[in-house]
Amino acid sequence: MTNLSLADLAGYLRQLGEGALITLELFFASFTLAFVLGVLIGVVTLSRNRFIRAAWRVYASVFMGVPSLLVIFLIFYGGSAMLAAVLGEFGARIDISPFGAGVAALGIVYAAYIAELVRGAIENLPKGQFEGARALAIPPLIMWGRVILPQVMRLALPGLVNVWSFMLKETPLVSLAGLQDLVAAAKIAAGATKEPFLFFVATALLFIAFSAASLWLANRLEARLDRGQRRAPVRSSAQAEA
Amino acid sequence: MIARPPASDLAGDLAPAPVAPAILLAGVVKRYGAHRALAGVDLQVQRGEKVVICGPSGSGKSTLIRCINALERHDGGRIVVNGIELTGDEGTVQDIRQEVGMVFQHFNLFPHLTALENCMLAPQLNRGLSKAQAEKLAMAHLERVHLADQARKYPARLSGGQQQRVAIARALCMEPRILLFDEPTSALDPEMVKEVLGVIEELAASGVTMVCVTHEMGFARRVADRCVFMDRGEIVEEGGAQDFFDAPKSERLRHFLAQILR
Amino acid sequence: MNALPIDLDLAWESLPALFDGLMVTVFLTVLPLIIGLALAFPICFARMSSRRALALPAETFVVFFRGAPLLILLYLVYYGLGQIEALRNGPFWIVFGSPFGCAIVALSLNHAAYMVEVLRGSLLAVPHGIVEASEALGITRRNIFLWVRMPLALRYGLKAYQNEVVSFVKGTAIVSVVTITDLMAVANSIFEQTYDPFTPILCAAAFYWAFVNLIRVGFTFWGGWLNRHNAEDVAMPGPGRLALARLAGRAKVMP
Secondary structure: OOOOOOOHHHHHHHHHHHHHHHHHHHHHHHHHHHHHHHHHHHHHHOOOOHHHHHHHHHHHHHHHHOHHHHHHHHHHHHHHHHHHHHHHHHHHOOOHHHHHHHHHHHHHHHHHHHHHHHHHHHHHHOOHHHHHHHHHOHHHHHHHHHHHHHHHHHHHHHHHHHHHHHHHHHHHHHHHHHOOOHHHHHHHHHHHOOOOOHHHHHHHHHHHHHHHHHHHHHHHHHHHHHHHHHHHHHHHHHHHOO | OOOOOOOOHHHOOOOOOOOOOEEEEEEEEEEOOEEEEEEEEEEOOOOOOOEEOOOOOOHHHHHHHHOOOOOOOOOOEEOOOOOEOOOOOOOHHHHHHHHHHEEEOOOOOOOOOOOOHHHHOOOOOOHHHHHHHHHHHHHHHHOOOHHHHHOOOOOHHHHHHHHHHHHHHHHHOOOOOOOEOOOOOOOOOOOHHHHHHHHHHHHOOOEEEEEEOOOOHHHHHHOOOOOEEOOOEEEEEEOOOHHHHHHHOOOOHHHHHHHOOO | OOOOOOOOOHHHHHHHHHHHHHHHHEEEEEEEEHHHHHHHHHHHHHHHOOOHHHHHHHHHHHHHHHHHHHHHHHHHHHHHHHHHHHHOOOHHHHHOOHHHHHHHHHHHHHHHHHHHHHHHHHHHOOHHHHHHHHHHOOOHHHHHHHHHHHHHHHHHHHHHHHHHHHHHOOOOOOOHHOOOOOHHHHHHHHHEEEOOOOHHHHHHHHHHHHHHHHHHHHHHHHHHHHHHHHOOOOOOOHHHHHHHHHHHHHHOOOO
């Protein structure tokens, strides 16, 4: 059945490699956007302001309640019009690429999940952390940056790992908006060679391998953070003696 | 009552006594890896006898009674309960469990069922009783532990003492000939210990065979026909409650009693 | 330009088509949920088995069908299985030869893999002491599973199940790639006819949102009914709750 020449195979492999790079770029860009947005939104929406809280609830409910694919299409089709409405004449001239639409859509959707994790983690922090920082008259920006957020990240890490691997599995959706990513390359190769089984299984295994590797890294990171946590009391008592 | 093979078959060659013992343990060994939780235990409990087992934590007393109804499988020696020898065979395990009721330290009630349903479940499933029959039986036993008025409540709504009494009623509903108690009061607040021990004492008067792991000295004196002291996986000393507490023979028991009475 | 980006006339005209699309989405949700759950039970038992020969294939199944993106699974079933001669000539071609059949197979396998983990986590969360108490009462293993472990596992795992169902519904939006006209596909085709980038997609979003939240409300009622025994008290022990928190996370992203 197999009638693939070695040269053909090399060609398809190169395409797959290029696609994989695009998938990775898309994934890292979207995750970074989601992370930054998510942390910001998570911190800001803890405010007591009723309007901000209501806005958070609407945002979370909408983007957790619709498919990511729909958000991708919405931004891909309607992004230019939205930009035009916001930026006026200048915005209308910006064309939305599939890559840009994918990053924006996945970033906005997963920012909601990350914001929820961050909110939960902050609410689980002991109140003493805030009071201690305030008692020491630490400026708010440094308090958040040096005291609160590092602890929040440790608490939120298992959840972040979930978002990470789930988001990875949704990156192929952007190929439906025309992005020439790994999955699109696999589809082309599968069609041209009449070997769909081979190419799709290989693509799936690539995703699984990447996911497994990042899980392994995350577990090591988690173990390290926990070790720091265990050692902390010993160190502080030593400091107290000094 | 459940049909059961005639006790004489098996017991005949085990014990020359005219009535076979309710529980016979001979050289029972239980290992956890390299650790021997039970290092060859011999114990006979006669029909209707009340035996109290005590000993320091890790002495193997819980393991011992958990071996009697095969919650732990023994690695060596023989266990015969009501004439049924406990082998690896699932059938004998089921047969023995029909005869033996067990009450746990942490009650282990079914949280999704009411007190009444907790008591009805086993009779309905094991003995095929109808719902009405099982309910009648369960109410009778809840009455016996003075909880008929709480029958429709879920365990989370009951106090620790009440939960343990429901657990006792649940065990009684299988109408076992032997009752095992694994530290039934050690997870209870002090004010609830009395109500549970009271119920167990009332049961003791009914003639059922009882093996109870507990450190409640007053209870042991009132109820126990015999007290057994275990340490490091073996039985160190046994005797009537009076002698056991007032004139312990072994140094280890004296030391243990001095510690828990302090 | 209108203050609202929605063309109300177009929205009104599109309603019947969108509703038909929603029905396809509902159908592609309900059937795989049933098939996936039915598959998940035996695979979960195999996965929890102490026998390596059973556990390993089950684990491989879970890793593959949970780890592969749904879109690739769908391509694999739709394009890949047709390559297998025996299948093309066999009686199952009725299933694998149609887009609906392929979508249902891919979605079911994916859901099954997730449900194996949800089930396993929930069963492991059942306190050992309660199972032991049932054994001590002489209840058979099958009855313990039916009357004690499963009812409790359902209570402990309901939140994870809800998360999985909700994210599953959203996942069905890709079926248009195998020519099925579900809700997403209807919205897309209206866009292609009208070039209105907002109206059809926002209307579809409203339908998805309503469907997802109907499921959430349903689960909330179900959970309230199941947990009537501890409406005030937290009856679940500490370690169990912890295990479940992990489980809810593992299942899929928290809502």
